[in-house]
Amino acid sequence: MRALLISCALAMLGATSTLAAELGQPKGTVILSVTGAIERTNSGEAAEFDLAMLEEIAGRSASMRTPWTDSVTEFEGPYLDALLEAVGAHGHKLVVKALNDYSAELPLEDARDFETILALRMNGETMSVREKGPLFLIYPFDKNPELYNEKYFSRSVWQIREIEVVD
Template sequence: MVVGFFKAQALIIGMIVGLIILLLVNWATADAGSYEKLSVYHANDAGAVHITTLDRAAFRALPQTTLITTNPWYEGPQRFEGVLLRDFLELNELPMTSLRLIALNDYVVDLEISEVEANDFLIAVLHNGEEMSTREKGPFWLIVPDTYDQEANKWKMIWQLVRIDVKL
């Protein structure tokens, strides 16, 4: 009877260890594709209509720009590569007056189109030549150039960007 008890106990421990391993593998790979898409919606009074969704590969196929700039999260100049926000919006050919950018954690940044057109805001996918994971503010991070008053506007540098709502 004692032997049966130990077998049952070993079986339960084995199941728990297996479950822990499964959870760790799932957690470790969750960053690899779950949030690597950027969607654009046309928002109006009736709601939001989906326009397009791009994964990282499709986004990288667009004309890329390199921006070397400083920002409050890193020391010294940093190299970011991606698509200028104004160029990205021109691809969608929608009339617009403002944007709402939404992050994975539901953080929101509202921008006027005049501000976007006048500045080199970059939707970055590479930082110093490396893809950014969600743990590294990626995969899409809106970078504000240092020619723009970063200290006053650092709240606009939305990371883990997953959605852009284009407003009329």
């Protein structure tokens, strides 16, 4: 009986792990690809996300001043750390790439140590490419005023299309 219970528990654990490890398929337009040192993919060697998939990832809404906006602006989107957890990222740095091929390198700790978000919305509206969308990497300037400097401004990529996780 004990062996049966243990084997049932292991089977359930395996099924749960498998379900948690799988990424769904985007149904809408893909707006983000995560590549590199990741464990979970849904398109070849990449993990691709549409807007709906990104909205399902834990995140936050934050109102703050930034160098790129004229007044206090509300940003909303998933935590970068939660996205990296969803794809099983393991590495030391991220290369965040924009639609215009601009890229910035940042240590993986920026996602782990700060409540960095991939903003999908600005002032409640989905961001167009013209408005720095579809995704804008926002540091928690509202919670950590010491981040309000050129070092973190240069890492705050907008019009993000891809994040490469580097081992």
